[in-house]
Amino acid sequence: xxxxxxxxxxxxxxxxxxxxxxxxxxxxxxxxxxxxxxxxxxxxxxxxxxxxxxxxxxxxxxxxxxxxxxxxxxxxxxxxxxxxxxxxxxxxxxxxxxxxxxxxxxxxxxxxxxxxxxxxxxxxxxxxxxxx
Numbered sequence: 211x212x213x214x215x216x217x218x219x220x221x222x223x224x225x226x227x228x229x230x231x232x233x234x235x236x237x238x239x240x241x242x243x244x245x246x247x248x249x250x251x252x253x254x255x256x257x258x259x260x261x262x263x264x265x266x267x268x269x270x271x272x273x274x275x276x277x278x279x280x281x282x283x284x285x286x287x288x289x290x291x292x293x294x295x296x297x298x299x300x301x302x303x304x305x306x307x308x309x310x311x312x313x314x315x316x317x318x319x320x321x322x323x324x325x326x327x328x329x330x331x332x333x334x335x336x337x338x339x340x341x342x
Contacts, residue, residue, distance in 0.1 A: 220318050
């Protein structure tokens with residue numbers, strides 16, 4: 211089984227495009243993923259890119275997405291260390307790298323900052339590359 215760490219934009223893509231995750235894969239991410247997804251959905255609705263019905267469908271999709279979300283002491287400490295090593299002002303993106311490095315085989319993201327930062331920490335690929 212391949213454990214795939216994902217970020218919030220990837221989770222939203224899975225939900226909005228109805229992407230099926232094969233049984234041979236499992237998804238993991240940091241607990242903050244749900245808050246990031248909520249903020250993105252809210253912003254999209256507030257700015258008129260989606261209506262409230264679609265916003266609620268996406269929220270339900272995130273709530274029912276089969277993913278293991280982690281926010282334990284070890285992953286938070288790893289995020290803190292990674293943010294320090296990378297010279298970042300915030301730990302938010304470091305949480306994705308921390309969970310990926312501790313619990314996943316690969317990180318699925320299209321975020322250029324995460325892709326660059328992941329070098330030497332965790333292999334990276336886009337969702338299209340990782341799923342058949």
